[in-house]
Amino acid sequence: MMLEITDLKVSYGAIQALRGIDLTLNEGEIVALIGGNGAGKSTTLQTISGLLKPVSGSIRFLGDEIIGVAPQEIVARGIIHVPEGRRIFSSLTVEENLEMGAYLQRDKIAKQRTLEEAYVRFPRLKERRKQAGGTLSGGEQQMLAIARAIMAQPKLLLLDEPSMGLSPVLVEQIFDIIESINDQGTSILLVEQNAQMALSIANRGYVLETGGIVLSGEAESLLHDPMVIEAYLGG
Amino acid sequence: MTALSSVSFKTPQLVARIIRSVIGIIVVVWAAMRIYNVLFVNQAYGLDTWVRFGITGLIIGGMYALIAIGYTLVYGILGMINFAHGEVMMIGTFGGYFVLEALAAIPAPTLANPDLNFLNAQPLLSILLAFLAGTLAASLMGYLLEKIAYRPLRNAPRLAPLISAIGASIFLQNAVQLLFSPQLRDYTNPDALARGTGWSIEIAGSQVLVTYTGVLSFVLSILLMVGLYVLVQKTRIGRAMRAVAQDKKTAALMGVDVDAVISQTFIISGALAGAAGVMWGIHNGLVYYFLGFIPGIKAFTAAVLGGIGNIPGAMLGGLVLGLVESIGPAALGIDFQLKDVIAFLILVLVLIFRPSGLLGAASVEEKL
Numbered sequence: 001m002m003l004e005i006t007d008l009k010v011s012y013g014a015i016q017a018l019r020g021i022d023l024t025l026n027e028g029e030i031v032a033l034i035g036g037n038g039a040g041k042s043t044t045l046q047t048i049s050g051l052l053k054p055v056s057g058s059i060r061f062l063g064d065e066i067i068g069v070a071p072q073e074i075v076a077r078g079i080i081h082v083p084e085g086r087r088i089f090s091s092l093t094v095e096e097n098l099e100m101g102a103y104l105q106r107d108k109i110a111k112q113r114t115l116e117e118a119y120v121r122f123p124r125l126k127e128r129r130k131q132a133g134g135t136l137s138g139g140e141q142q143m144l145a146i147a148r149a150i151m152a153q154p155k156l157l158l159l160d161e162p163s164m165g166l167s168p169v170l171v172e173q174i175f176d177i178i179e180s181i182n183d184q185g186t187s188i189l190l191v192e193q194n195a196q197m198a199l200s201i202a203n204r205g206y207v208l209e210t211g212g213i214v215l216s217g218e219a220e221s222l223l224h225d226p227m228v229i230e231a232y233l234g235g
Numbered sequence: 236m237t238a239l240s241s242v243s244f245k246t247p248q249l250v251a252r253i254i255r256s257v258i259g260i261i262v263v264v265w266a267a268m269r270i271y272n273v274l275f276v277n278q279a280y281g282l283d284t285w286v287r288f289g290i291t292g293l294i295i296g297g298m299y300a301l302i303a304i305g306y307t308l309v310y311g312i313l314g315m316i317n318f319a320h321g322e323v324m325m326i327g328t329f330g331g332y333f334v335l336e337a338l339a340a341i342p343a344p345t346l347a348n349p350d351l352n353f354l355n356a357q358p359l360l361s362i363l364l365a366f367l368a369g370t371l372a373a374s375l376m377g378y379l380l381e382k383i384a385y386r387p388l389r390n391a392p393r394l395a396p397l398i399s400a401i402g403a404s405i406f407l408q409n410a411v412q413l414l415f416s417p418q419l420r421d422y423t424n425p426d427a428l429a430r431g432t433g434w435s436i437e438i439a440g441s442q443v444l445v446t447y448t449g450v451l452s453f454v455l456s457i458l459l460m461v462g463l464y465v466l467v468q469k470t471r472i473g474r475a476m477r478a479v480a481q482d483k484k485t486a487a488l489m490g491v492d493v494d495a496v497i498s499q500t501f502i503i504s505g506a507l508a509g510a511a512g513v514m515w516g517i518h519n520g521l522v523y524y525f526l527g528f529i530p531g532i533k534a535f536t537a538a539v540l541g542g543i544g545n546i547p548g549a550m551l552g553g554l555v556l557g558l559v560e561s562i563g564p565a566a567l568g569i570d571f572q573l574k575d576v577i578a579f580l581i582l583v584l585v586l587i588f589r590p591s592g593l594l595g596a597a598s599v600e601e602k603l
């Protein structure tokens with residue numbers, strides 16, 4: 001098993017954001033974590049990537065406990081987190097943003113090769129490589145955020161609401177890219193409010209509500225679950 | 236109700252703006268009259284004198300610039316003013332001082348000169364060692380300062396690290412005073428770089444002295460600034476520093492060890508301040524526990540003048556401040572003792588009229 005979260009509890013001071021969640025992800029899977037605003041989705045990802053320290057629980061990555069491991073060490077082990085709102089370094093150029101993605105790659109030649117690959121996948125970014133990241137449009141910034149994550153050649157990619165604020169056409173594009181990244185062997189934990197899109201590309205899904213998992217299962221069956229339809233698919 | 240609240244909201248702003256404009260106009264008109272008077276009515280100084288002031292200004296301004304970069308780097312990365320930075324510079328001055336003293340105590344006799352010491356036998360090597368020592372001492376100081384006085388307060392309210400900085404500043408002054416006595420000491424230069432010696436150039440029929448220590452300081456300042464610029468813009472460390480300055484969490488998600496980058500920032504800031512400290516020693520000649528205070532505040536002024544958080548701004552601000560305070564008293568026809576007042580007046584004016592400085596400040600909001 002690639003990722004195994006057990007009874008994870010996270011608090012912000014007195015506010016309990018996660019009240020003991022369990023979640024697993026197998027190698028090669030896309031797992032969708034869906035839920036409304038404030039459900040605790042971002043908190044989950046930030047705890048996996050080491051930005052937040054949980055109150056209790058366990059997170060195992062490839063068999064090793066990673067709670068208490070520093071964020072940069074978690075990156076080194078192969079978990080890359082694309083945060084909510086893209087978080088492009090706006091004053092760095094597009095290319096510098098990409099180089100930040102490969103920060104731990106010391107081999108210059110290998111880094112150059114991943115950069116070329118990223119430009120093949122995202123030709124738009126190549127055109128704009130000397131431009132400040134902050135000058136890109138929302139869609140381009142999301143592309144850059146994903147390309148920057150790929151630069152690290154992750155084993156597990158954590159995506160926090162990649163569709164946020166994008167037009168339907170762009171959302172389609174982004175989800176195609178996510179699928180193609182997965183096809184090339186990267187496992188993905190996909191956090192979304194857009195449950196329809198997320199479940200349509202995921203293998204399995206979890207539904208998070210106010211800090212607890214209320215439902216989980218095959219993505220296909222979740223798409224037809226009356227409760228999911230009612231709450232998240234506008235049915 | 237809305238009309239009322241919008242009026243009561245706007246009135247103080249309007250009053251403030253009027254007061255600002257009035258102060259601004261008074262200051263500008265007054266300065267213009269004084270300068271006009273000095274330049275065209277009194278004609279108190281010849282061109283040679285202005286050149287002398289200008290040279291002094293550039294030399295001191297280069298040192299201000301190096302120190303100012305430290306304020307700006309730390310502000311850029313932590314959003315705080317390192318008020319102990321002047322003391323970091325002072326530690327650098329002491330570092331260089333002790334090395335020069337030690338080298339002067341090593342005999343290096345020759346047949347022609349049996350009294351020769353190492354300092355005068357190898358003046359360039361000695362100066363180099365002094366700069367190395369000053370730079371290392373100040374970098375170490377900067378590193379420790381962050382680790383001990385600021386890191387534990389990383390997530391505390393913003394006032395806490397500022398108070399800690401002022402405390403650290405007072406502590407360092409007193410520690411140095413206790414360790415090395417409060418006495419003023421002469422900085423021991425090699426004879427070849429004795430203070431007050433240099434090249435004489437003729438300007439408008441008068442001799443203008445360009446000191447060796449001044450040229451050395453200025454050239455080194457410029458080289459260090461270019462070096463810093465390359466470091467920040469072109470290297471992996473520099474890129475990480477810029478990323479951390481902008482967004483610590485996201486930098487961490489790239490695999491950046493944020494604490495290490497913050498330490499590096501203090502080490503680099505300390506190194507530049509240390510180099511400036513040794514320049515201060517060899518050029519101005521005195522070393523004592525309180526010497527970092529005035530250049531520290533001046534360099535802070537320079538950093539604010541250029542736009543706090545903005546590296547080219549700190550460089551420009553340092554040079555401009557050096558020039559203004561050396562030319563200013565003469566140009567305004569006021570007492571030369573008032574040059575420090577000019578610097579602080581500039582600080583106040585910048586804060587009132589253009590808080591973002593000449594080249595624009597980094598916005599802290601974006602970072603927090």
Ligand SMILES: Nc1ncnc2c1ncn2[C@@H]1O[C@H](COP(=O)(O)OP(=O)(O)O)[C@@H](O)[C@H]1O
Nearest residue numbers: 012015017035036037038039040041042043044
């Ligand atoms: N920095 C914070 N400080 C305090 N409470 C927070 C913080 N971040 C999130 N929360 C709270 O934790 C809960 C979960 O938030 P979050 O994980 O961001 O939800 P989601 O990503 O699902 O919208 C919410 O109630 C939110 O208000």
Ligand SMILES: [Mg+2]
Nearest residue numbers: 041042043084
């Ligand atoms: Mg969220």
